[in-house]
Amino acid sequence: MTTKHYRVGADIGGTFTDLIVVDDQSGAFAIGKVLTTPEDPSLAVEEALEQTLASFGVAAAQVRHLIHGTTLVTNAMIERKGAKTALLATQGFRDSVEIGRENRYELYDLMLEQPRPLTPRHLRFDVPQRTLSDGSTYEELDTDYVEKLARELADNGIEAVAIAFLHSFTNPEAERAARAIVQQVAPDLRVSISSDVVPEIREFERASTTIANVYVQDLVERYLRGLENRLHALGFTGNFYLMLSSGGIATVDTTIQFPVRLLESGPAAGALAAQAYGLAAGHESLISFDMGGTTAKICVIDQGKPLIAHEFEVDRIYRFKKGSGLPIKIPVIELIEIGTGGGSIARVDALGLLKVGPDSSGADPGPVCYGRGGEEPTVTDANLILGYLDPGYFLGGRMSLDLAKARQVIKAKIADKLGLSVEEAAWGIHQIANENMANAARVHALERGKDPRRFPLFAFGGAG
Numbered sequence: 001m002t003t004k005h006y007r008v009g010a011d012i013g014g015t016f017t018d019l020i021v022v023d024d025q026s027g028a029f030a031i032g033k034v035l036t037t038p039e040d041p042s043l044a045v046e047e048a049l050e051q052t053l054a055s056f057g058v059a060a061a062q063v064r065h066l067i068h069g070t071t072l073v074t075n076a077m078i079e080r081k082g083a084k085t086a087l088l089a090t091q092g093f094r095d096s097v098e099i100g101r102e103n104r105y106e107l108y109d110l111m112l113e114q115p116r117p118l119t120p121r122h123l124r125f126d127v128p129q130r131t132l133s134d135g136s137t138y139e140e141l142d143t144d145y146v147e148k149l150a151r152e153l154a155d156n157g158i159e160a161v162a163i164a165f166l167h168s169f170t171n172p173e174a175e176r177a178a179r180a181i182v183q184q185v186a187p188d189l190r191v192s193i194s195s196d197v198v199p200e201i202r203e204f205e206r207a208s209t210t211i212a213n214v215y216v217q218d219l220v221e222r223y224l225r226g227l228e229n230r231l232h233a234l235g236f237t238g239n240f241y242l243m244l245s246s247g248g249i250a251t252v253d254t255t256i257q258f259p260v261r262l263l264e265s266g267p268a269a270g271a272l273a274a275q276a277y278g279l280a281a282g283h284e285s286l287i288s289f290d291m292g293g294t295t296a297k298i299c300v301i302d303q304g305k306p307l308i309a310h311e312f313e314v315d316r317i318y319r320f321k322k323g324s325g326l327p328i329k330i331p332v333i334e335l336i337e338i339g340t341g342g343g344s345i346a347r348v349d350a351l352g353l354l355k356v357g358p359d360s361s362g363a364d365p366g367p368v369c370y371g372r373g374g375e376e377p378t379v380t381d382a383n384l385i386l387g388y389l390d391p392g393y394f395l396g397g398r399m400s401l402d403l404a405k406a407r408q409v410i411k412a413k414i415a416d417k418l419g420l421s422v423e424e425a426a427w428g429i430h431q432i433a434n435e436n437m438a439n440a441a442r443v444h445a446l447e448r449g450k451d452p453r454r455f456p457l458f459a460f461g462g463a464g
C-alpha cells in the first residue's frame with residue numbers, strides 16, 4: 001500500500017504557475033514554476049506537478065492533498081468571457097442590477113460611468129410574482145410565463161439563468177419553483193438561485209452575486225473536471241481542494257456549485273501564508289505584498305489575522321474607487337489589487353508622460369526579453385536592464401532572458417521619446433511601478449484606519 005504523506009499547493013497566476021510539494025513527515029519540500037498556459041491552465045498545473053514530483057523523487061500516488069488557488073473566475077469576469085446569461089427578477093425589478101445604489105463613487109463627476117452588469121438589459125426579464133419582506137406571498141409565481149420564457153431562452157442561445165426574486169432570503173419557494181420549471185423545460189441551461197448563493201438581505205448585491213455565480217459556472221466546471229482527469233492520469237488519488245476567497249477550502253463538487261467563491265482564491269492563500277510567517281517572526285500586524293507577473297495584491301494583517309470583508313468588488317472602473325465595480329456578496333480576505341506586475345506594459349501617453357500598467361503582456365507572449373514574440377516594454381524588461389535579473393539564469397535555469405531585445409524595445413518606445421538613456425528610461429519604469437504599488441498599500445491601510453508606517457512589509461511573489 002502506497003503511503004500518502006505529501007501535500008501539494010498549486011497556484012495559477014497570469015504569467016506563471018507555481019507549485020510546491022511538502023513532505024509532512026520530514027518537512028522537506030520542492031518547488032516548481034512553469035509558464036501559465038492561458039489556452040488551458042490545467043496544462044501548466046500538470047507540467048509543474050510532473051516536473052516537481054520527479055525532482056523530489058515522489059509519485060503522484062503518494063500525494064495526500066492537493067490544494068489549488070486560481071484567478072480563473074476573476075479573469076473571466078473582468079474579460080467578460082463567461083456564459084451568455086439571463087436574469088429572472090421580480091416584476092418591476094429587472095433593472096436593479098444596473099441602477100445599483102443611490103451613493104455615487106465620485107460625487108461631482110457629471111459623466112460618471114457605472115459598472116456594466118454581466119447581463120445586458122435585453123437579457124433581464126420581469127417575472128410576475130411577489131414575496132413580501134416577512135416571507136408571505138403577495139402574488140403567486142406565474143408558472144406559465146416562466147415555462148414560456150425558458151423555452152425562448154433556450155431557443156435563443158442563452159447558456160445560463162440567474163433567478164433573483166425580491167425577499168427570497170425569507171421565503172425561497174418561488175425561486176425554487178422557477179428553477180424547477182427552467183430545468184424541466186430546458187435541462188441544458190445552468191441555473192443559480194439567489195436564495196442558495198446569497199440567502200441574505202440586500203437585493204442588488206444578492207442579484208449581482210447570483211449572476212456572477214452562474215456566469216462562470218460552466219467555465220469552472222470544464223476547467224476543474226479537465227484538471228481532475230489530468231491528475232488522475234498521473235496517478236493522483238488523494239483529496240483535491242480549492243482555495244476560497246474567505247481563506248477556507250472546498251471540494252470540487254461544492255466549488256462547481258458556487259464558483260463565485262473562487263474570486264481572489266490565489267491571493268487569499270498568499271495573505272494566509274504572510275500571516276503565518278509574520279506570527280513565526282513575532283509580528284502580529286503587517287502588510288502582505290504579493291507582486292506577480294500581472295498584478296500586485298496587498299492585504300493588511302492586524303493582530304494576527306487578515307481583515308475579512310463580506311462584500312467584494314470585481315472589475316472596478318476606477319481601481320481605487322469603492323463602488324465603481326460589480327458587488328459580490330461573499331466572505332473574502334480583504335485585499336486591494338493593482339495592475340502592476342512584472343509583465344505590466346510601459347508606454348508614453350499623449351501628454352508625453354511615462355505610464356506603467358494596468359495592461360499586461362501576460363504569459364503569452366510575455367515580456368520582450370522572454371523571446372516569445374512580445375513587442376511592448378515591460379517592468380521585467382526594465383528590471384533586466386537594471387541588473388535585478390540574471391539573463392543567463394531565469395525560471396530555475398530553464399530559461400534565459402534576451403538583454404539586447406529588452407534594451408532595444410525600451411530605447412525605441414520609451415527612451416528616445418523622452419530624450420533619456422536606456423538606463424534612465426528603465427529606472428523610470430521601475431520607479432513608477434514601485435510608486436503605484438506603494439500608493440495602493442498606503443490607500444488600503446489608511447482606508448482601514450491603520451498607519452502603514454507602523455506595519456512591517458512582508459513581500460513575496462517575485463514579480464512573476
